[in-house]
């Protein structure tokens with residue numbers, strides 16, 4: 342069982358090897374394998390051709406020699422006696438008599454082993470055939486034939502003719518050819534190995550250089566995966582595949598980065614708006630709770646005191662505004678009696694309830710207006726004369742604060758007609774005026790200015806702060822400034838005055854102060870009129886609130 346699982350692991354390993362092997366190793370291995378096959382085929386072919394050629398050549402030589410010996414044997418006085426073994430380099434001439442006795446000269450180590458059977462000799466007569474050596478592993482190529490010739494011998498000085506039958510063998514030792522071929526194969530193998538080694542080195546370097554762009558792409562992908570979206574693949578010649586791939590990848594990465602940033606930005610914006618909404622609801626609830634607490638306090642006080650007394654009470658003086666927010670006990674302390682409520686106290690209580698309700702009503706109206714503006718409901722637009730609105734506002738302010746200097750400066754030669762909702766624009770100017778009167782000490786002068794502004798992109802106002810809203814007005818515009826010589830605001834507060842419920846002096850009592858919605862409403866209303874609002878202020882240098890509204894088309898033409 343373990344043997345089987347080891348075997349299956351081995352076969353799995355082999356099967357998945359190509360998938361696990363790096364591309365550069367595969368390329369170099371494939372190159373080397375192809376070259377090895379090519380070298381082997383070439384070597385085998387050349388060795389085989391060389392061997393054939395050598396054997397053919399040797400056979401021809403042997404055949405020539407054979408014919409020459411045949412001729413010699415046909416001469417009457419041939420010196421070739423039976424048993425002769427005549428070595429001639431790689432060749433040998435043998436006259437083998439019937440008894441097989443040979444006179445082997447000294448130094449001859451190898452001879453062909455030619456069968457003596459008559460059938461074999463008949464079958465291979467005068468043909469070149471291969472036979473083994475009598476000793477060793479060499480081969481011989483031999484031509485054999487039975488010959489009968491006349492041979493002269495001398496006995497006691499007297500020549501006598503002798504007719505003999507023998508086997509003529511002419512052979513060539515193929516061992517030399519084999520040695521030459523062995524040497525050739527040896528050289529082939531050495532040269533092939535050198536070629537393979539050189540090719541492996543060159544191949545590895547070439548493949549590595551060719552795959553470097555892919556390595557760069559891999560590094561870029563790793564850096565991007567690690568979070569650096571700004572990484573790009575190095576630019577290469579677009580005529581190459583890698584160059585084109587790199588360009589496509591870079592284009593794709595740019596799109597991904599843009600989409601990623603857009604998503605991150607929208608997430609941040611969504612979080613911010615959610616946070617703003619949460620704060621807005623919390624602030625609104627808080628602001629509504631104050632008058633509600635006061636009203637409930639008066640109602641409880643009324644109930645606890647058992648209703649209205651018959652006749653007028655002797656108490657009731659000194660019920661302060663601030664006590665109204667502190668509940669029945671404080672009211673009781675303020676009104677100073679424990680008996681039934683007198684008619685005078687009742688009047689005062691109802692007056693306070695009315696005031697608190699009115700305050701709550703204003704707050705709810707403001708919230709409703711802001712909600713409508715957030716929904717971007719269209720306004721009723723009609724030509725409105727900003728000058729008359731400004732003049733009315735100045736007149737109202739002079740009535741409210743007669744001991745202040747409140748002046749109005751108007752640029753001559755322009756009709757300040759804007760397309761807008763008159764009631765809402767009155768509200769805008771009214772809020773600014775009321776701020777100038779509320780948030781500055783008594784007798785502080787207030788200056789209102791009305792002028793026009795040329796079209797085109799406005800120069801960036803260095804000290805001007807604008808709330809987020811529509812783009813700057815680029816048409817001919819009317820500019821209305823409400824400037825006071827009051828305490829002004831530090832930059833960090835000036836940056837936030839247009840936020841909802843923001844009040845520079847958070848400690849100010851809610852009874853006397855506003856809710857902090859006045860400037861938020863101004864900003865929202867001006868934005869709904871395609872205008873902008875900004876503030877220029879510095880501590881000790883007063884505050885100038887500037888609204889810019891596009892002039893009505895008829896004014897622009899004139």
Ligand SMILES: Nc1ncnc2c1ncn2[C@@H]1O[C@H](COP(=O)(O)OP(=O)(O)OP(=O)(O)O)[C@@H](O)[C@H]1O
Nearest residue numbers: 776777780838844845846855856857858859860884
């Ligand atoms: N002319 C000004 N001089 C100094 N501070 C100002 C001036 N106008 C506004 N501010 C500051 O900006 C804050 C926000 O003004 P905003 O009009 O929005 O609210 P508010 O006046 O406090 O309340 P509301 O207007 O809702 O009754 C004010 O609380 C005040 O601190």
Ligand SMILES: [Mg+2]
Nearest residue numbers: 776855859860
């Ligand atoms: Mg205000």
